Amino acid sequence: MSTEKKSCCTPSASSVAGSMGKNGEPIGQSSAVDHAGKGLKNVDTLQVELAAVIREAPVSGCRAHGENLVAIEGGAFLMGTDSDEAWEADGEGPVREVVVRPFHIDKFAVTNAQYGEFVKATGYVTDSEKFGWSFAFRGHLSKKYAAKLGDANSPPGLRWWVAVPGARWDRPEGERSNLKGREDHPVTHVSWNDAMAYCHWSGKRLLTEAEWEYAARGGLVQKKYPWGDALEPLGKHRCNIWQGKFPDENTAADGYVGTCPVDAFLPNGYGLYCMSGNVWEWTSDWFSPTWHVDADVAVDEKLVRDNPVGPPQEYGNGLTHKLQKGGSFLCHRSYCNRYRVAARTGNTPDSSTANSGFRCACDAE
Ligand SMILES: [Ca+2]
Numbered sequence: 160m161s162t163e164k165k166s167c168c169t170p171s172a173s174s175v176a177g178s179m180g181k182n183g184e185p186i187g188q189s190s191a192v193d194h195a196g197k198g199l200k201n202v203d204t205l206q207v208e209l210a211a212v213i214r215e216a217p218v219s220g221c222r223a224h225g226e227n228l229v230a231i232e233g234g235a236f237l238m239g240t241d242s243d244e245a246w247e248a249d250g251e252g253p254v255r256e257v258v259v260r261p262f263h264i265d266k267f268a269v270t271n272a273q274y275g276e277f278v279k280a281t282g283y284v285t286d287s288e289k290f291g292w293s294f295a296f297r298g299h300l301s302k303k304y305a306a307k308l309g310d311a312n313s314p315p316g317l318r319w320w321v322a323v324p325g326a327r328w329d330r331p332e333g334e335r336s337n338l339k340g341r342e343d344h345p346v347t348h349v350s351w352n353d354a355m356a357y358c359h360w361s362g363k364r365l366l367t368e369a370e371w372e373y374a375a376r377g378g379l380v381q382k383k384y385p386w387g388d389a390l391e392p393l394g395k396h397r398c399n400i401w402q403g404k405f406p407d408e409n410t411a412a413d414g415y416v417g418t419c420p421v422d423a424f425l426p427n428g429y430g431l432y433c434m435s436g437n438v439w440e441w442t443s444d445w446f447s448p449t450w451h452v453d454a455d456v457a458v459d460e461k462l463v464r465d466n467p468v469g470p471p472q473e474y475g476n477g478l479t480h481k482l483q484k485g486g487s488f489l490c491h492r493s494y495c496n497r498y499r500v501a502a503r504t505g506n507t508p509d510s511s512t513a514n515s516g517f518r519c520a521c522d523a524e
């Protein structure tokens with residue numbers, strides 16, 4: 160197993176704050192410390208803040224969105240992987256039997272158009288708007304603009320990420336960009352908090368990691384991808400990831416340099432689209448690489464095996480990252496290889512990036 164941690168996937172907001180603006184001032188509203196602290200506080204006070212935000216908004220039940228929901232029966236499955244492609248440090252293994260309850264899941268990631276309806280109805284302000292910036296991919300900016308922003312706006316060692324002033328869900332590459340032609344692409348630049356706000360408004364919720372992985376496997380047992388073990392069966396692309404040399408040459412052989420429409424590739428066995436690639440999807444779990452193999456926790460095996468909801472935030476020294484699944488258009492075998500269904504990553508609840516989105520679920524009645 161690989162032990163080296165390559166964190167190309169989703170940089171956290173606190174990784175550049177404090178080192179990105181002119182005169183050493185962060186472009187965002189908070190210092191690095193406040194920035195990280197704010198995310199945690201937001202989680203604790205989320206319900207209160209949301210109550211204010213959505214007071215006037217129509218809250219529709221899960222059933223109202225029936226046409227795009229798939230009923231998942233649930234049951235026992237083999238979660239995780241022992242593959243030598245796995246990132247050991249991420250806690251992908253070992254393979255263990257886990258049970259999930261029946262639930263309903265969106266066929267697609269939440270689109271820009273859908274998120275726009277939510278913002279229009281509620282006036283919700285996303286985290287990136289509060290900070291005044293979000294992480295965009297350097298290769299998606301004009302050469303001139305990327306050069307102007309320079310390296311100071313990149314997290315250490317991750318020069319392909321740039322903290323772009325004014326970047327937000329509806330201006331993905333900064334103030335002069337817009338969503339034209341991307342209405343049916345997944346919404347991006349949404350933090351975990353922003354995803355939760357949408358879920359509450361739409362009467363749904365995020366998936367647990369176990370639910371997400373169960374759904375992504377589409378009824379297959381211990382396959383690498385939602386459709387099987389071959390990345391390009393019969394020479395056909397099945398997901399939107401990176402082809403070429405990361406991070407400088409993107410041949411877009413799969414048809415897409417950045418995000419793609421949420422229904423762009425064939426669905427998996429459960430009728431779910433883009434469970435691998437395109438954008439990372441937030442789950443409701445806190446990220447811990449060790450909780451599910453912690454002997455102390457496993458004394459009560461039910462916690463980690465029976466419809467697990469992830470560790471409590473107080474676990475260990477306290478958890479700071481929410482868990483994301485699925486990989487994104489930036490993922491490449493040579494670099495992070497996290498578009499496999501067992502792969503996982505995480506980010507702070509207030510962080511937003513050009514390759515992070517989400518989909519919703521709800522309980523089966
Ligand atoms: Ca691609």
Ligand SMILES: [Cu+2]
Nearest residue numbers: 168490495497
């Ligand atoms: Cu990746």
